[in-house]
Structure formats: structure tokens, C-alpha cells
Amino acid sequence: MGAGQPNILFIMSDDHASQAISCYNKRLIDTPDIDRIANEGIRFDNVYCTNALCAPSRATILTGKYSHINGVRGLSDKFDGQQQTFPKLLQQNGYETAIVGKWHLGHGGNSDPTGFDYWNVFPGQGKYYNPNMIEMGKQMTVEGYATDVITDYALNWLNSRNKEQPFMMMVHHKAPHRPWQPPEKYVTLFEDMEIEEPVTFHDDYQNRAQAAMMADMRIEDLTENDIKGTPPENLSLQQLKKWKYQRYIKDYLRCVVSIDDNVGRLLNYLDEQNLSENTVVIYTSDQGFFLGEHGWYDKRFMFEESLRMPFVMRYPKEIQPESTSSEMVINNDFAPTILDYARVKFDKTMQGESIRPIAKGAAPANWRESIYYRYWEHLTTHNVVAHYGIRTDKYKLIYYYGDPLDVKGAVPKKVRPEWELFDLEQDPLELRNIYNDPFYINIVKELKQELRRLRVKYQDTV
Ligand SMILES: [Ca+2]
The missing domain is CATH 3.40.720.10 (Alkaline Phosphatase, subunit A)
Known part of the structure; x- marks a missing residue:
């Protein structure tokens, strides 16, 4: 060797x-x-x-x-x-x-x-x-x-x-x-138990950018092919969601x-x-x-x-x-x-x-x-808006730039650009966008500077 x-x-x-x-x-x-x-x-x-x-x-x-x-x-x-x-x-x-x-x-x-x-x-x-x-x-x-x-x-x-x-x-x-x-040997595994739902299972997407509300990937929308069966009749939307989960x-x-x-x-x-x-x-x-x-x-x-x-x-x-x-x-x-x-x-x-x-x-x-992230596939499957952003140990700043650009397969439809800021210490579950909170004005400024630095460093300035 x-x-x-x-x-x-x-x-x-x-x-x-x-x-x-x-x-x-x-x-x-x-x-x-x-x-x-x-x-x-x-x-x-x-x-x-x-x-x-x-x-x-x-x-x-x-x-x-x-x-x-x-x-x-x-x-x-x-x-x-x-x-x-x-x-x-x-x-x-x-x-x-x-x-x-x-x-x-x-x-x-x-x-x-x-x-x-x-x-x-x-x-x-x-x-x-x-x-x-x-x-x-x-x-x-x-x-x-x-x-x-x-x-x-x-x-x-x-x-x-x-x-x-x-x-x-x-x-x-x-x-x-x-x-x-x-695999066939595991098709009945967990059958007799109820799996606990995560704490954000009933997120209502309020106090956030419209991107979360727009996304088409909710548990209640899973198809019969996904869940391999037909739900019982007469379930309320909440019951259906729980059943499908x-x-x-x-x-x-x-x-x-x-x-x-x-x-x-x-x-x-x-x-x-x-x-x-x-x-x-x-x-x-x-x-x-x-x-x-x-x-x-x-x-x-x-x-x-x-x-x-x-x-x-x-x-x-x-x-x-x-x-x-x-x-x-x-x-x-x-x-x-x-x-x-x-x-x-x-x-x-x-x-x-x-x-x-x-x-x-x-x-x-x-x-x-800090790390730099970018999702390019604008409004394709699951209707997620293209975005980029930065994460530090304490904060996450996301920019939904709302433009499909020239990405292959992206849907050519512009949406209103929006920013999201999460305080990961106060709000680790990312439920509250505080981008417009005056308390964070300087934090936003610093994060935007760092985001710009990373975009230049990684040659992604489009
Ligand atoms: Ca994968």
C-alpha cells in the first residue's frame, strides 16, 4: 500500500x-x-x-x-x-x-x-x-x-x-x-406504535416570509402512492394530516x-x-x-x-x-x-x-x-422560491430574491423579494422572522456584509 x-x-x-x-x-x-x-x-x-x-x-x-x-x-x-x-x-x-x-x-x-x-x-x-x-x-x-x-x-x-x-x-x-x-421484512415494523409528532408539526407559517406558506410539501398533501393506502373517510384536515404522518x-x-x-x-x-x-x-x-x-x-x-x-x-x-x-x-x-x-x-x-x-x-x-447556502431551483417541484443566505452560530439570514434567473427547469415567474432573519439562540425552531425588528438593525448590517464577503469569495455574485 x-x-x-x-x-x-x-x-x-x-x-x-x-x-x-x-x-x-x-x-x-x-x-x-x-x-x-x-x-x-x-x-x-x-x-x-x-x-x-x-x-x-x-x-x-x-x-x-x-x-x-x-x-x-x-x-x-x-x-x-x-x-x-x-x-x-x-x-x-x-x-x-x-x-x-x-x-x-x-x-x-x-x-x-x-x-x-x-x-x-x-x-x-x-x-x-x-x-x-x-x-x-x-x-x-x-x-x-x-x-x-x-x-x-x-x-x-x-x-x-x-x-x-x-x-x-x-x-x-x-x-x-x-x-x-x-424491504418486505420490515413492512409491519412500528405498526403497533404511535410516533410522536415534532413540535413544529402544526406550524401556521405566520410571522415569516411568504415562501414558507407558498411551499407545496405539506404532510396532508402526501399522495396515496406516498403513503401506500387510502385514508379513512370523513377525516378532518387535522386528522388526515396526523394519519398521513x-x-x-x-x-x-x-x-x-x-x-x-x-x-x-x-x-x-x-x-x-x-x-x-x-x-x-x-x-x-x-x-x-x-x-x-x-x-x-x-x-x-x-x-x-x-x-x-x-x-x-x-x-x-x-x-x-x-x-x-x-x-x-x-x-x-x-x-x-x-x-x-x-x-x-x-x-x-x-x-x-x-x-x-x-x-x-x-x-x-x-x-x-459562517457558511454560504444557495438554492437555485425557483418554483419547481414543491414550489420553493429560490434563495441564498448565511448561517453563523447565532443567526441565519435568508434572501428570497424572487427571480428564476436562467436556471434550467426553473419556472419563469418572479415573486416579491423578501428577507428572513432568525435568532437561532432565541428561536432555534425558526418560527419568528425578526428581519424588521429594529433591535437587530446592526446585526442585519453585519450579516449582510459577511454574506457579501462570502458571495465574492465563492464567486457567486449573480
Ligand atoms: Ca437527496
């Missing part, structure tokens, strides 16, 4: 909110295998995606760059695989590389996975049952449940890899993405239990092969998700539940067990971090920093104190 380069196992699920991982929050579910990574390594508590949507987050993770630089601002944009990515750099520097599962960055032309010695991915969103897969360009249908199938292929590849080289494998689950279809959250959690099982399979394999010591294991999700908070499902907004990504990492050689960090991390940091562990240099056009020193125990001097 070249110059002490560790193996890297990057496991990412789709739409897995940290509220549904027990090392972050014990309210909903027990996830012993994901927790094991945190217990034997580090749990990062403030990791944020910079555009809370599947394809954009994936493009940012591969390139270390913001959406407007890597070209994937929304779901209609295809990824240009000719650009620099961390898997390519690893491949050029002694690693054998692979990706299995969800790709979701387009296919054909320049959009097939590049930088991988082996790839076997779903076309588009992928299916839960008997999924179609494209293995190195060849289409096939595989019998089984997606999360198990992906892990099977991952284990097969690990077994057949070239053991003279370090490996980097990305295992990308479709679950627990909509339509939340669980139980159906929704239970299926979501059933999918998560299966992910956790399959994370366990990979961890066990590393143990059996004596690979645990020399492998960096990461578990994350492409962004967070609303699990009934604010009365919603889905993501897109810069609000905490969708902005926040789970991120746990284990590397016994460097990371103390049961470590935690509250430093602000963004998904642009993943590529520089992995390259840092692999001892591979990268050019500074990547818009992130390595968090390896933080995981080792000390944040570099002048570590960031």
Missing part, C-alpha cells in the same frame, strides 16, 4: 435526516450500526449542505465546488464529468476506486461516472424493488431490495479488488428517498432500519478482513429532510432540518473514539478532506477545506464562522 495511504469507504444515503439517527437524536429510531461509526470515531454536529437537493449536493461532494461552479444548480442540469473530481485524483494517485448505487447526475456523454475503476449505478432516481442498474455502461435488472443489492455489489467489489492498492469506494443508497418503500414516518424509518443493517454488514466485513484500522469510514446523507417539522416533508429550504447533514467518521489511527465537533463544515469540505487523508494534493479551486485536523482534535486557526 502506497506511502501509508488509508482505504476510504464513503457511505451516503439519500434524504436521511440526522433526526432519524440515534447518535444525533434518540426520539425516532435506534441505529446501532451508524452509531458505531460515531462511537468509534467522531460525530460532526454542524455539517451543512450548500444546496439542499440530491444532484447538486452530489456534484459538490465530487468536486468540492459550489453549484454555480460545478454546473449542477438544479435537477435538470447534467454533470460534466470532464471536470476535476476527488475520485479522479485518487485514481491518479495510487487508489483503486469504485461507486455503487445512486449516481443521479445524468447518463451518457460526459455524465457517466468518471474517475472510477468500477461503477455500477442506478439510472436516474433508481427503484427500491428489483432495481435496474448500469454496470460499466451495461444495463441490467437485479432482483432484490435496493439497499441490500447495493451492499451486495459493494462487498463483491471489495472482495475482488486489487489488494495491492488502497481502495476508495462510494456506497450510495437510494433509501430513504421518496417513495419510502421498505404516521404512514409516512413509519415507512421512512423502516427504510432507515435497512440502511443501518447494511452499514453493519460493511463494518463487519472490514473487521473480518482486518481492514478497520486502516480505513477511513464516513457515513453521511446528501442533505437533510423534513420529518414533519413545519408540517412538511422534502428539503430545499435553508431551514435547519434540510440544511443539516449527518456526518460521522471513523479512522482509529487518528480519531479518538467518542469524539464530537461543533465546527461548521460544508459539503464542499468532503473532497479536500478525503484527499488530505489520501495524502493527495489538490488545487485551490476546490471551495472547501480539509476537516482532518478537526477530526484529529484541533480546528485550524481561523476556521470558518
Whole structure:
């Protein structure tokens, strides 16, 4: 193995909110295998995606760059695989590389996975049952449940890899993405219990920008396909919402239990092969998700539940067990971090920093104190207004600029621009927009200055 380069196992699920991982929050579910990574390594508590949507987050993770630089601002944009990515750099520097599962960055032309010695991915969103897969360009249908199938292929590849080289494998689950279809063995799990609703379940969207009221992602609007059944007749709107929530959250959690099982399979394999010591294991999700908070499902907004990504990492050689960090991390940091562990240099056009020193125990001097976010897909599915903003440890300032700009797929309709400010200490649930409160005039001024600085720094001044 070249110059002490560790193996890297990057496991990412789709739409897995940290509220549904027990090392972050014990309210909903027990996830012993994901927790094991945190217990034997580090749990990062403030990791944020910079555009809370599947394809954009994936493009940012591969390139270390913001959406407007890597070209994937929304779901209609295809990824240009000719650009620099961390898997390519690893491949050029002694690693054998692979990706299995969800790709979701387009296919054909320049959009097939590049930088991988082996790839076997779903076309588009992928299916839960008997999924179609494209293995190195060849289409096939595989019998089984997606999360198990992906892990099977991952284990097969690990077994057949070239053991003279370090490996980097990305295992990308479709679950627990909509339509939340669980494996057959778990379809009745949680059936006899009532899952507690989140405290903001009955949010009425008052005292906020119109964007929240406009959004079309309320629990009561979940379709029969989503909840796999027909609601009882004569329910009031409130009763219907509560009924649908139980159906929704239970299926979501059933999918998560299966992910956790399959994370366990990979961890066990590393143990059996004596690979645990020399492998960096990461578990994350492409962004967070609303699990009934604010009365919603889905993501897109810069609000905490969708902005926040789970991120746990284990590397016994460097990371103390049961470590935690509250430093602000963004998904642009993943590529520089992995390259840092692999001892591979990268050019500074990547818009992130390595968090390896933080995981080792000390944040570099002048570590960031604010993060920049931008959601570009104006008024598409779920009718969310495009916005950008800044989050510090105490405040969040969001600007709904109300213009579709030239983003592919965006609806060409302008809406009234609006600002939102939340005091995250006083109002962690983000229920009260205080942008117009005179008490915060100076805070707003400072945050706008910092927002401008970040927009210039990241070359996003449109
Ligand atoms: Ca996603």
C-alpha cells in the first residue's frame, strides 16, 4: 500500500435526516450500526449542505465546488464529468476506486461516472424493488431490495479488488428517498406504535416570509402512492394530516432500519478482513429532510432540518473514539478532506477545506464562522422560491430574491423579494422572522456584509 495511504469507504444515503439517527437524536429510531461509526470515531454536529437537493449536493461532494461552479444548480442540469473530481485524483494517485448505487447526475456523454475503476449505478432516481442498474455502461435488472443489492455489489467489489492498492469506494443508497418503500421484512415494523409528532408539526407559517406558506410539501398533501393506502373517510384536515404522518414516518424509518443493517454488514466485513484500522469510514446523507417539522416533508429550504447533514467518521489511527465537533463544515469540505487523508494534493479551486485536523482534535486557526447556502431551483417541484443566505452560530439570514434567473427547469415567474432573519439562540425552531425588528438593525448590517464577503469569495455574485 502506497506511502501509508488509508482505504476510504464513503457511505451516503439519500434524504436521511440526522433526526432519524440515534447518535444525533434518540426520539425516532435506534441505529446501532451508524452509531458505531460515531462511537468509534467522531460525530460532526454542524455539517451543512450548500444546496439542499440530491444532484447538486452530489456534484459538490465530487468536486468540492459550489453549484454555480460545478454546473449542477438544479435537477435538470447534467454533470460534466470532464471536470476535476476527488475520485479522479485518487485514481491518479495510487487508489483503486469504485461507486455503487445512486449516481443521479445524468447518463451518457460526459455524465457517466468518471474517475472510477468500477461503477455500477442506478439510472436516474433508481427503484427500491428489483432495481435496474448500469454496470460499466451495461444495463441490467437485479432482483432484490435496493439497499441490500447495493451492499451486495459493494462487498463483491471489495472482495475482488486489487489488494495491492488502497481502495476508495462510494456506497450510495437510494433509501430513504421518496417513495419510502421498505424491504418486505420490515413492512409491519412500528405498526403497533404511535410516533410522536415534532413540535413544529402544526406550524401556521405566520410571522415569516411568504415562501414558507407558498411551499407545496405539506404532510396532508402526501399522495396515496406516498403513503401506500387510502385514508379513512370523513377525516378532518387535522386528522388526515396526523394519519398521513404516521404512514409516512413509519415507512421512512423502516427504510432507515435497512440502511443501518447494511452499514453493519460493511463494518463487519472490514473487521473480518482486518481492514478497520486502516480505513477511513464516513457515513453521511446528501442533505437533510423534513420529518414533519413545519408540517412538511422534502428539503430545499435553508431551514435547519434540510440544511443539516449527518456526518460521522471513523479512522482509529487518528480519531479518538467518542469524539464530537461543533465546527461548521460544508459539503464542499468532503473532497479536500478525503484527499488530505489520501495524502493527495489538490488545487485551490476546490471551495472547501480539509476537516482532518478537526477530526484529529484541533480546528485550524481561523476556521470558518459562517457558511454560504444557495438554492437555485425557483418554483419547481414543491414550489420553493429560490434563495441564498448565511448561517453563523447565532443567526441565519435568508434572501428570497424572487427571480428564476436562467436556471434550467426553473419556472419563469418572479415573486416579491423578501428577507428572513432568525435568532437561532432565541428561536432555534425558526418560527419568528425578526428581519424588521429594529433591535437587530446592526446585526442585519453585519450579516449582510459577511454574506457579501462570502458571495465574492465563492464567486457567486449573480
Ligand atoms: Ca437527496
